[in-house]
Amino acid sequence: MADRAARVIAPTMLALFAVVGAVMGHRSLPVGLVLAASVTAIAAATAWRGLVEWRLAVPLLVAAAGLVAIGHGNSANLVWMGFCVAAGWVALVSTLPATLTVGGVLGLTLVSEWAQQTEEPGWAAWITGTAFTLVACIFARRLRETVRQLEAAQHQLAERSRAEERTRIAGEMHDVIGHALTVSLLHISGARLALDEDPDEARRALAEAERLSRSSLEEVRATVGLMRTDAPGERAPLPVATDIGRLVDSFRSAGTEVDLTVTGDLEELGPTRGLAAYRIVQEALTNAVKHAPGERVTVAVTVESGTATVAVRNGGDVDASAPLGNGLLGMRDRAEGVGGRLRAGAEQRGWLVEAVLPS
Structure with a gap:
């Protein structure tokens, strides 16, 4: 989401500041607008292709050169805001080496402008603003990556917990049902053998099998969480x-x-x-x-x-x-x-x- 936003907002802002810079610049307006159009075209093509890392760094530095051509020698020109935009763009979608390279070139460019026009008071502000944007966006990208890692870890933990819970319930079901079937079959076998010779014993065995089946059913309900008995608010406890x-x-x-x-x-x-x-x-x-x-x-x-x-x-x-x-x-x-x-x-x-x- 943040990468898509950067590819939409950043080129738009670069184009805007390039046009504003062309209007505010010392060059003739037609020349300034041609340079602004070039910067806009480079930014739009870069965003459309979704370039990142070094493949993003190179066209951004070319676009920055166009901004320099528009605002050279004038620290009051808003075209230098494009440097902040370029620094933030690369920092949000690229790793540290490419980000620091672009930030270093932009910073050295501003220092060079300041060295050529020492009487201009605004260069320090542009250097500070570009550096601040670069650092802030680096931290924002790191934070976004950390959040993604935490979400992935949370998802894996939830999946593991569900798997462990399924295994635990399967073990409980195996024990409860295995015991119930084994003992019930013993009772039923005894009842079958005693059916002709001792009907009372057969009935007693069948009644015991029924009782055990009901008791085991309550344990099954408790195991899977359906532990409510007929009385409201009560629960069938595990043994x-x-x-x-x-x-x-x-x-x-x-x-x-x-x-x-x-x-x-x-x-x-x-x-x-x-x-x-x-x-x-x-x-x-x-x-x-x-x-x-x-x-x-x-x-x-x-x-x-x-x-x-x-x-x-x-x-x-x-x-x-x-x-x-x-x-x-x-x-x-x-x-x-x-x-x-x-x-x-x-x-x-x-x-x-x-x-x-x-x-």
């Missing part, structure tokens, strides 16, 4: 470490043998680390049920001096060469997101997931 007991109970009710040991106060973890601990246990239990169905699982959560250690072990045969899935990568990201670490791998018999979440 924390103290909810691990209820999480384990949901797997137990679906027929999985899970032993839970808690040492220390889970409330010390707070909401952020508590959510990370909950999701790690949730994903580890879901993987255990999926890959080692029927095997006993042990969950141990220890909080000591503010540092939490979460260990989930399950039995069964494990393929140690299998690649890490999204679940394990998500658990590792959660642990590292709160400054902790996570290791997962095969033991002598079974699989261990262990996370350390420091205070």
